Amino acid sequence: MTALRELIAEGRVGRRLWFYTNYHCNLACSYCLTSSSPRAPRRVLGAERIERLADEAVEAGFTCFGITGGEPLLNPWLPELATAVARRAPLVLLTNGTLFTRRLLDRVAPFADHPIEVQISLDSADPAENDAMRGPENHRKVVEAIPQLVARGVTVRVATTLDPDDASDLPRLCELHRSLGVDDHHHIVRPIVSRGRAVEHGYGLAAHQPELFPELTLTADGAFWSPFGATSRDGKSLDTELLLTRQIEPLHRPVDAFVAAVSGLPSGNDANLGIR
Numbered sequence: 001m002t003a004l005r006e007l008i009a010e011g012r013v014g015r016r017l018w019f020y021t022n023y024h025c026n027l028a029c030s031y032c033l034t035s036s037s038p039r040a041p042r043r044v045l046g047a048e049r050i051e052r053l054a055d056e057a058v059e060a061g062f063t064c065f066g067i068t069g070g071e072p073l074l075n076p077w078l079p080e081l082a083t084a085v086a087r088r089a090p091l092v093l094l095t096n097g098t099l100f101t102r103r104l105l106d107r108v109a110p111f112a113d114h115p116i117e118v119q120i121s122l123d124s125a126d127p128a129e130n131d132a133m134r135g136p137e138n139h140r141k142v143v144e145a146i147p148q149l150v151a152r153g154v155t156v157r158v159a160t161t162l163d164p165d166d167a168s169d170l171p172r173l174c175e176l177h178r179s180l181g182v183d184d185h186h187h188i189v190r191p192i193v194s195r196g197r198a199v200e201h202g203y204g205l206a207a208h209q210p211e212l213f214p215e216l217t218l219t220a221d222g223a224f225w226s227p228f229g230a231t232s233r234d235g236k237s238l239d240t241e242l243l244l245t246r247q248i249e250p251l252h253r254p255v256d257a258f259v260a261a262v263s264g265l266p267s268g269n270d271a272n273l274g275i276r
């Protein structure tokens with residue numbers, strides 16, 4: 001795995017290893033790159049498998065983790081898995097932020113004692129505009145959940161996915177996230193990427209291998225070049241364009257495929273879309 005450590009040290013690949021815990025979601029956002037929905041096949045990776053892979057990942061040279069989906073918090077074991085992973089290395093957990101009942105808030109409160117950042121999607125200061133893309137009541141649930149997490153000492157990041165041609169709402173949105181207790185340093189803005197369901201709606205920027213920074217991503221379907229690669233076509237069949245290997249265990253298999261794919265590129269070949 002020395003080659004991986006070298007590529008990380010040179011900044012040619014990400015130091016973060018991503019896990020897709022599952023593909024189903026309580027929402028069905030119109031631009032969802034994984035075409036997730038309540039009816040999407042679940043394709044759960046499983047807590048034990050993730051912990052096993054996280055151990056191997058630290059040995060291989062990865063220095064932080066990401067967990068995404070689908071909606072990871074639909075898995076009942078997710079809060080405990082997140083703290084277990086974060087004991088190995090810092091973690092960012094992506095969520096739509098709509099499932100935070102009082103009980104779940106209490107279960108994630110221990111995140112405050114671990115290097116965990118909870119990244120919640122919020123696309124507009126205007127509830128109607130936000131909910132048009134993400135579903136009814138999304139805005140209300142998110143703006144209620146964020147201060148509750150912040151009050152428990154949990155670090156929250158707000159992720160805004162925008163039409164790249166219209167950022168006019170951003171100043172109001174920044175005022176909103178600051179008022180919820182999230183500073184500018186924890187606000188991420190990225191364009192809609194034309195993969196998954198976004199393709200069906202004609203949204204977003206084209207994003208293929210040259211545009212996407214390489215960050216190894218593990219799913220129940222296999223290992224991918226980037227978390228933006230683990231998508232589907234027409235909401236049904238797996239998009240294999242950025243698939244590295246079907247085998248994700250032992251970890252050296254996907255790592256070897258990842259290193260070979262990156263090493264085959266000319267050096268200095270930086271991704272031309274700045275999305276992470």
Ligand code: SF4
Nearest residue numbers: 025027029032070096
């Ligand atoms: S964008 Fe996120 S919240 Fe929306 S359907 Fe996809 S996985 Fe769910």
